[in-house]
Amino acid sequence: MSAVDSVPTTAPKKSAAKVDPNTQPRSVRRRNAALGLLAWIIGILFALPILWMILTSFHSEGDAATNPPSLTAPLTLDSYREFFGAGGGASPWFALANSLTASLVSTALVLVLALPAAFALSIRPVRKWTDVMFFFLSTKMLPIVAGILPIYLFAKNTGMLDNIWLLVILYTSMNLPIAVWMMQSFLAEVPTALIEAAQIDGARLPVILARVIAPIAAPGIAATALICFIFSWNEMLFARVLTGVVAQTAPVFLTGFITSQGLFLAKVCAASLVISLPVLAAGFAAQDKLVQGLSLGAVK
Structure with a gap:
């Protein structure tokens, strides 16, 4: 073997030198x-x-x-x-259960509806999809207080006042545009080669959404679900106007500590802390998915 043949064709890569903070200028x-x-x-x-x-x-x-x-x-x-009602006051468990029901069910419905819509707007874009996205965004431009009166009249005439399922419908419609906007950007990062391979194997759209897209976009879906859950849990205007006793949620229950006798500051702080715990626990449990999902598609 000649000496030329023994010479490696590529030079070994040099490891990146670490910058010592002490060597930086003062x-x-x-x-x-x-x-x-x-x-x-x-x-x-x-x-x-x-x-x-x-x-x-x-x-x-x-x-x-x-x-x-x-x-x-x-x-x-x-x-x-x-x-917690130890002193003979009203128990908060029913209001907490209502908030949990409305938040979880509406978030699940939002994900079921937003995933196919985001798929159509990102991976299989429809014609004039930017106009569709603007339409979704335009539904958030009307303040809730501007539409509360017709919604109240509709609920009254249909017998749905003080009904938790009315809040589920309203929370779903309230969070759906945000979910579509978020998940559209997340699904745009999914490689189309995987979808084409699944289609070649004969997989239909529901199977592709459940077994191909959902695992890849899991961080984005988790971030979207957490944000929708927080918005639903903290919403008070709809719940204050459209509920009474049966469908009362936790934020509405919290306002009961502000009475004509004055503001019970210690009780309000205790109630606020307890009502905030489910959101804090959900955010802490999904913090890695939340950070990963919100940073998905960012410039690195």
Whole structure:
């Protein structure tokens, strides 16, 4: 073998050198430190009201109403006991169950309806699909308060006032445009070669959606589901106007602590914390899917 033949045709790749922060210019290090400190300050400012609400919920009504508020006031669970009906008040379990039912069922319906629509607008685009997307967006331009009167009259004439299934229908229609917009961008990232291969194997559209597209777009679907669940859980205007006792949701139940006798601040903070826990738990459980789904398609 000649010496030329023994020479490798490609040179070995050099590993990327890591930048030592200590070798950076002092001005760059100062700027990075200032930006880091600013980020911490902004984060603390955003978290401070939540931390204050948690602390206030463990105070008595007298200590919670002091001005200025006391940080060293004794802690108690009286507000939580009264919220859960231990003091003879109304129990929140029925309202929490209504919110959970309306949020879960409407979110499931939104996903079932939005997935085929997003498929048609991204992978198999229809003619003038941009006009269709604008139509979906235009349905969110009308404020809810502008349409609450005809919806109330319709519910009254059809006997659907104080009915949880009316809220399911309204929450589904409210979140469907957002879900279509989000999932259209997610499904646009699905390789069309996989869909064509499934079609060659004889798979029909329902099978393709369930076994090919859904696993690939799972992060985007999870992010869409979580956002729709949060919007449905936090919605109060429809629930306040269209429900009474039977279909009362958790946000409406929360307003019951604001009475003519005054604002029960400790009870409101305790109730707000308990009502926020399902959303926080869902976001914490799906945080990896949420981040992955919201960053899908971003420029890297």
